Amino acid sequence: MREFDYRRAADVPGAVALLGAGPEARYLGGGTNLVDLMKSGVERPALLVDVRELPLDRIEETDGGGLRIGATVTNSDLAAHPEVRRRYPALAQAVLAGASGQLRNMATLGGNLLQRTRCAYFTDVTKPCNKRAPGSGCPAVAGEHRNHAILGASAHCVAVHPSDMGVALAAFDAVVHYETADGPGALPLAEFYLPVGDTPHRETALPPGALITGVTLPPAPVAAASRYRKVRERASYAFAIGSLAAALDVRDGAVHDVRLAFGAVASRPWRARTAERALLGGPATAEAFAAAADAELAAAEPLPGNGYKVTLIRNLVVAVLTELAEECRRNEEATR
Template sequence: MKEFSYSRATGVREAVSLLASDSGARFLAGGTNLVDLMKAGVETPDQLIDVRGLPLGRIELRGDGALVIGATVTNSDLAAHPEVRLRYPALAQAVLAGASGQLRNMATVGGNLLQRTRCGYFADIASPCNKREPGSGCSAITGENHNHAILGWSEHCVATHPSDMVVPLAAFDAVISYETVDGPGEMPLAEFYPEVGDTPQQETTLPAGALITSVTLPAAPVAARSRYRKVRERASYAFATGSIAAALGVDNGVVREARIAFGAVASRPWRAHAAERALIGAPATAEAFGAAADAELAAAKPLAHNGYKVPLLHNLVVAVLTELAEEAAR
C-alpha cells in the first residue's frame, strides 16, 4: 500500500477546505470500500481526511414529512431507525440485505452512495479497465460478464453499481445534499449517477471537492407499503445478481401509483420508468405486472453470459408486485 498522510476533520467547512488544498486527498468515513481498493492498488490517495466524527450522523423527520438522513449515519443505524422502517421499509430491507453485520456497523450512507463497482477487472490492476484507466479497454465485454449490466451500458464499460441501498433511494426520488468550498448544494439522485457513455471513469456528477452531507427522502405515502427483493448467488454477504425496490398504490383493483427500481443491472440504480407508466391505470394482476416488466426490459442488451438476468428481473417484478397487490387488498 502506498504511504499516505491522515487528517481528522472537526467540521464540514474544515473538511472541504482540507480536500481543496490537496488534489490527492480523499474523504474517509467507514472505509469499507476505499481501504480495500487502497490495498489492491486501485486507489492511491496521498491523504485521507477522516470525516467520521462530523455532526452528520442523525436521521430527522421534517415537518413536511420528508426524512433527512445524515451522511455519516451507519448502515446498521439506518436499517434500525423506526421512521425508516415505518415510512420506507424497502430501504431498511435493502440495507439489511447488503454486506455483513460487521460491515454495516462501519459503512456510512455517504460512502455507500460513492462505493465503486465490484467488477473483478476493475479490482485487478493487471487487467485493462476503462473505469480505472481510461482508454485501456473493457475486459468484461468479451470476458467474464455473468454479473454485469444488461441496461444502459456502452462499449466502454459494462460494470454494475453494487449498492443495495441506492435502489430504494432511486425508487423514492432521494435528493443528495453536499458542501463545497463555495457553499452548499443539492441534486436529485436521478442526476447523481451519469450514463456510462464514453467516460465510465466519471461515476457521479458530484462537484469536485464536494462532501456529501445528507440524503433526503421526500414524503411518499405509497412507500409505507414497499418491498426490496434481492437475488444473489449465496444466502448472505453477496452482491446482487438482480434486485428490485417497489411500492404499489392500488384502488379497487386498479394501480394508481407505482415506484420501481432495479439493482445490479446497470452502472447506476435503474429507475423503471417504462414499467411504471405501463402500470398506471392497469389492473393489479400478474398479467399486467408481467407486461410492465416486459416494457422495461425491452431495452435490455444481455452480454454473452448474463442473459439470465432478463427473465430473472421479469419474475422479480411479477412476484413482488403481486405480493404488494395482495397486501393492499386485505
C-alpha cells in the same frame, strides 16, 4: 498500499477545505470500500480526510413525512431507525440485505452512494479497465460478465453499481445534498450518477471536492407498502445478481401509485420509470406487471453471459408486485 497523510475533519467546511488543499485526496467514511481499494492498489490517495466524526449522523423528519438522513449515518443505524422502517421499509430491507453486520456498522450513507463497482477487472490492477484506467479497454465485454449490466451500459464499460441501499433510494426519489468550497448544492439521485457513455471513470455529477452531507427522502405514502428483494449467489453476504425495490398502492383493483427500481443491472440503481408509467392507472394483475417489466426491459442489451438477468428481473417484478397487490387487497378489505 502507498503512504498517505491522514487528517480528521472537525466540521464540514473544515473537511472541504482540507480536501481542497491536497492533491489526490479522498474523504474517508467507514472505509469499507476505500480501504479495500487502497489495499488492492485501485485507489492510491496521498491524503485521507476522515469525515466519519462530522456531525452528520442524524436522521430527522422533514415536513410532510419525509426524512433527512445525514451522510455519516451508518447502514446499521439507518436500517434500525423506526421511521425508516415505518415510512420506507424497502430502504431498511435493502440496507439489511447488503454486506454483513460488521460492515453495516462501519459503512455510511455517503460512502454507500460513492462505492465503486465490484467488477473483478476493475479491482485487479493488472488488467485493463476503462473505469480505472481510461482508454485501456473493457475486458468484461468479451470476458467474465455474468454479473454485469444489461441496461444503460456501453461498449466502454458494463460494470454494475453494487449498492442495495441505492436501489431503494432511487425508488423513493432521494435527493443528495453536498457541500463545496463554494457552498452547498443538491442533486436528485436520478441525476447523481452520470451515464456511462465513453467516460465510465466519471461516475457522479458531484462537483470536484464536494462532500456529501446527506440525503433527503421526500414524503411518499406509497413507500409504506414497499419491499426489497435481492437475489444473489449465496443466501447472504454476497452482492446482488439482481434486485428490486418496489412500492405499490392499489385502490379498487387499479394501480394508484407505484415505484420500481432495479439493482445489479446497470452502472447505477435503475429507476424503472417506463414500467411505472405502464402500470399507473391500470389493473394490478400479474399480466400487467409482466407487461410493464417487459416494457422497461425492452431497452435491455444483455451480453452473451448475462441474459438471465432479463428473466430474473422480469420474474422479480411480477412476484413482488403480486405480493404487494395481495397485501393492498387485504388491507382494503380490512379497512372496509
